[in-house]
Amino acid sequence: MTGPMRQTPGLPTPPKGWPVGSYDTYEQAQRAVDYLSDNEFQVENLTIVGVDLMQVERVLGRLNWGKVVTGGLVSGAWLGLFFGALVGFFSQGDNGWTPILFGVIAGMVFGLISASIPYAASRGQRDFTSTMQLVAGRYDVLCDPKKAEQARDMLARLAI
Structure with missing residues (x-):
C-alpha cells in the first residue's frame, strides 16, 4: 500500500492537542468549553478527555424474592400492555380490550419467568441492586496546537 495510511471509520482514535485546562468534574470542563464558545472561540478545535477512568458500581439496595417477583410482574405488564x-x-374486532387484557396477563407471566429464573440461578450470590458508571478522575480540555495559547489565555480569565 502506497501513500498515507488509511483509518478504518468508526474505530476509536486517541485524542490530539495540547492541554489548555484540567478540571475535577465534567461539568467544570463543559463550563470551560461553553465559556470559550460564548466568547467566539472556535470550539471545533477542542476535545474534552476523561483521564484516570474508573468503573463505579453504586449499590442501591437489597434484592429479595418479593422485589424480583414484583419487578418481573410490573415490567411484564407494561410490555404486555x-x-x-x-x-x-x-x-x-368489536372488542378492543381483549387483546390488551390478554397482552397484560401474558406479559406478566413472561416477566415473572424472565425475572425469576436468573435470580434463582444466582443462588444468593448477588442479593443487591446497583448501577454502573464510568467516571474519570479528572477532565482535560485539549486544543489544536495552533489555537492552544489563545484558549489558555481566555480560560485564565474564567473563575471555575
Whole structure:
C-alpha cells in the first residue's frame, strides 16, 4: 500500500492537542468549553478527555424474592400492555380490550419467568441492586496546537 495510511471509520482514535485546562468534574470542563464558545472561540478545535477512568458500581439496595417477583410482574405488564394495545389498535374486532387484557396477563407471566429464573440461578450470590458508571478522575480540555495559547489565555480569565 502506497501513500498515507488509511483509518478504518468508526474505530476509536486517541485524542490530539495540547492541554489548555484540567478540571475535577465534567461539568467544570463543559463550563470551560461553553465559556470559550460564548466568547467566539472556535470550539471545533477542542476535545474534552476523561483521564484516570474508573468503573463505579453504586449499590442501591437489597434484592429479595418479593422485589424480583414484583419487578418481573410490573415490567411484564407494561410490555404486555404495549403489545396488547398495538394488536388491539390494528384488530378489526368489536372488542378492543381483549387483546390488551390478554397482552397484560401474558406479559406478566413472561416477566415473572424472565425475572425469576436468573435470580434463582444466582443462588444468593448477588442479593443487591446497583448501577454502573464510568467516571474519570479528572477532565482535560485539549486544543489544536495552533489555537492552544489563545484558549489558555481566555480560560485564565474564567473563575471555575
